[in-house]
Amino acid sequence: MGRPNSVLILGGSGQAGAGAAAVLRRWHPELPLTIAGRDLDRAQRVADELGEATAATVDLRRGDLGLPTDGKYLAVVAALWDDRLRGLRYAQERGLPYLSISSGLVDIAPEIVASAQRPGGSPVLVASHFCAGIVVLATLYAAREFERIDTIRIGAVLDESDAGGPAGLADLERWATATSAGLIRRDGVFTWVAEPDARTAVPSTDGILVPGRSIAILDVPSLALATGAPNVRFDFAVGESARRRRGGPASLEVRIDVEGTGPGGQPRSLHRYLVHPQGQRPLTALGIALGVERLLGLRGEAVPPGIHTPEALLDVSYTAERLTETGAKLIDAPGNQ
Structure with a gap:
């Protein structure tokens, strides 16, 4: 009981x-x-x-x-x-x-x-x-000083040894069976993208491009409707994480790219990584x-x-505090402004 x-x-x-x-x-x-x-x-x-x-x-x-x-x-x-x-x-x-x-x-x-x-x-x-909404919340935190957001692009690299237990693997297989198309928001319209447009490469923190694809995931409508961004895409890749390539354990890397305007209407862009040295489970x-x-x-x-x-x-902001407690970090990617 x-x-x-x-x-x-x-x-x-x-x-x-x-x-x-x-x-x-x-x-x-x-x-x-x-x-x-x-x-x-x-x-x-x-x-x-x-x-x-x-x-x-x-x-x-x-x-x-x-x-x-x-x-x-x-x-x-x-x-x-x-x-x-x-x-x-x-x-x-x-x-x-x-x-x-x-x-x-x-x-x-x-x-x-x-x-x-x-x-x-x-x-x-x-x-x-x-990650149960953590990437959406981290993106909103990172982009909180934008006055207007035009484009959000997320690129997640999940280490192939960190796909989760049997339940997590079954979820990935079920979602892949349901649709091979990705869902994006393009010019304000939610759009399904199939081959070859769904295919892409996700940049890891060490610059290696990991083959991936646009996927149908709730993060897209959540970010699009929360920010008003007319262009939103979530790319997902399963491969070797940068930390494991260096001989360490699997890590999680999520690239966050945001474009729009800052205070005063000046063009602004943001390029960061949300990383966790223990992979996706803590997030x-x-x-x-x-x-x-x-x-x-x-x-x-x-x-x-x-x-x-x-x-x-x-x-x-509270989520960002708790993220830090877990050992996660938001770090600048090349080209961050």
Whole structure:
């Protein structure tokens, strides 16, 4: 059984779920957590390491998730792909906040419809962005002094040895199966781009170009609509990161290019990298933890029912502070102004 009024983390023994639980434990030592997974022994090991946490088995084929009928929770976090939306329904039926990270742009329609059908129900945070919204928030923070933004281009290099556990790999395969086209915003119009226009090369921090492609990802509409930028593109490459080429462990590198005008209408451009020496896992865990903290009202005002995205709920300056704590850095790229 979960602890009374605990945060229920579905997939809590996986990389994203366990990482987020560890972050929440550091920030809020007394916040009860329930680590739910298919393998009880694995979930119990994670719970034991955390303290103030319990383990539970979960069955996503059942409406009650296979949990005890007297279980009481503060929120439901889907740190895994829930193809039947059992976790969302479970949260809605109990009026609980809900956060998901695995739907992606191609799979969010059922979540949107389910939430629209119950407008007075749960607050739903759709965080199926890259690193659970952290790249969007870091970009908004880096570009906060622009007066007008005309173009945003993101280029992420994910080390091939850092693609995540089985759940993360399954997500990548599912998204690739759904569409090979990328979604961009061009001259204010959201546009699908197919071969060969989708193909590109993403510059790593050491200048090496890693073959990649434009992808369909929530970061594109989030950045476009948050900034008004008429041109937005997100390119993604899987290969060897610069740190691993130097003989170290895998790192994450995300290039952020922004063009527009600064104060007074003067042309301005920004070229930076968001890097983390431990790869994508710490940033994904941070994105989930920030979302949970906000949904629970542990920081900021209470979140009303309805659909929400990370940039609509989370403060970019606070996010930047937390990013620094994880060991992430925003560094200048060549040509930064």
